[in-house]
Amino acid sequence: MTVSIKERLASLVAEAARSIAGPAFDVGTLPIGRPKDASHGDAAIPCFPLAKAAGQAPPAVAKAFAERLVELAKENHGILTTAEAVGPFVNVRYERAALAEDVVRGVLERREPFGPWKPNDTRVVIDYSSPNIAKPFHFGHLRSTVIGAALRRIYKHTGHTVFGINHLGDWGSQFGKILIAFEEWGDQEALHRDPMRHLYEIYVRFKRESDADPRLNERAAEAFRRLESGEDNAERRRWQELRDISLEAFQGPYRRLAAEFEAITGESFYEDKIESTLAQLKDAGITTVSEGALVVEIDGMPPCILVKSDGTTIYATRDLAALYYRRATYEFDKALYVVGAEQKLHFRQLKEVIAKLGWKEADGIEHIDFGLVLTFDPEQKRWTKFSTRGGNAIFLDEVLDEAVAKARTIIDEKNPDLADKDAVAEAIGVGAIVFNDLKNTRIKDVKFDWDELLSFEGETGPYVQYAGARLSSILRKAGSDDAADAIPADIVWCALHDAERVLITMLDFGSVLERCVDKNEPYILTSFVTSLASEIHSYLREHHVLSAEPEVKAARLLLVRAARDLIREGLALLGVASPEEM
């Protein structure tokens, strides 16, 4: 197995460091970073830890360190050309041909980290999307769906065994409300025409009318009791009907968003597992009865309620049943919950309960929280929460359709002869929305802004897609867009010396994925593909491919192929399509 140029640099740095600061020096304390200014070099090593260990001033140590690196580089060809001390830093430059070959070959031959990583033994359950099907699939559901789907693919790519789970909100007391709402105002024709919208309308109406008529809430509670009784009654049949129709309706958005699951086990799936869950929790001796409810008391926070005083269960009970089931079924090491930040307390409670049970898996339970979707309130002149109750929810399909329509308009204007315009518009429009949601740190609130959502310029999905399309176009015109094309033996790799910025960026792919996994943050990858696209757009302006001298052209075509593949790979991990043309 070949060792990447990055790893070879790391071992060179380690060897040089030990020869300066002694064999006991902890090489891990010496970070290899990127210089502030790209003109300084390809990689930079701050020498402060080394200076401390060597007991000398940082600039002096840096100087000696750089000299040692140069010596070592002479003995080990194909890694570095220069190592220069600048004050307390050492800036190094990769040997150009080696850099180019390492990166391009790595991508095209799908070596790690560009291709799939060798399997590790970590098993990960990712709970995401999990829409409440008594409520509409609105824009707010996008976040969990898109973040979770991206994490699922990133974990898979990096060698984890992953189980993506849609913990559908298809149970619970709000179903009592929906049942009563449907009994009062339900309409079969409207339900089948547009299930989500119809259920949304009657749900909002229920919320509104129950304010004036508390009897509605009582009836809803009774309906849920009857549902949870386990009998094959009218409530159950209606529930089953609404659930099936809703679930079917969700498949459209899931397809468009490239969201896939290993299992769709909603809350109702645990209905027959609640009893044994409660028994085990009681047997463990961690439950108490408080104010008529069965709870687990937890230091420093409110108790976790298992059975309400009216005898019905609650979401925490079902989440615990799910944890028992998932431990037995998937033998997970990590259980990630991609759920909004407002449920922070609930997941802290879950984790505490599991810790009280003494499970070794407790540490692996992690709430992958994210910010709210806000809407601008012109009256209050500030960003406020969407409220389902208020009825100002924005449907996801509406947003996607709007973006696709905008993409279609731009295609007609810029590329009227394009084949398959509708398919390309779908890829661009949906890609823009997905990309936008994965652009920032999860915890940031998302401000719902049509202008920003429908912007296809700058740091956007279409910007990255466009870079990919330009690369594909070059390959098409060169007639060499065959992924199976072998890399010729006579490639002059140093012809790519002027593509250093692109190559150095591509070199980062592995550590980018590591950071994504480490922090459960897809935006790091989003940011990476944006940088790569930017480097490509700049490069293509200055460096013509098809008209270059044969040697240069051959090398550049390989670079183009590699960059195109990596952009496609990165976007695919995020859930964004890469049109060949746009």
Added chain:
RNA sequence: GCGCCCGUAGCUCAGUUGGAUAGAGCAUCGGACUUCUAAUCCGGCGGUCGCAGGUUCGAAUCCUGCCGGGCGUGCCA
């Protein structure tokens, strides 16, 4: 009240876990298409990193205290 989160350019955000002169996009101003897609590129303008202390060779980053905003705070999810 208490707990958690956020505060960086006019706006939206990065800042690789404490390293070099704090970076992008949008907006704005100027420039680049008879050459592989101008959904692009190049340049200008724009900063008391909320405030005040502290830690040290070095702080947007760590610690403390304030200020402002958000979320949560026992039977919704």
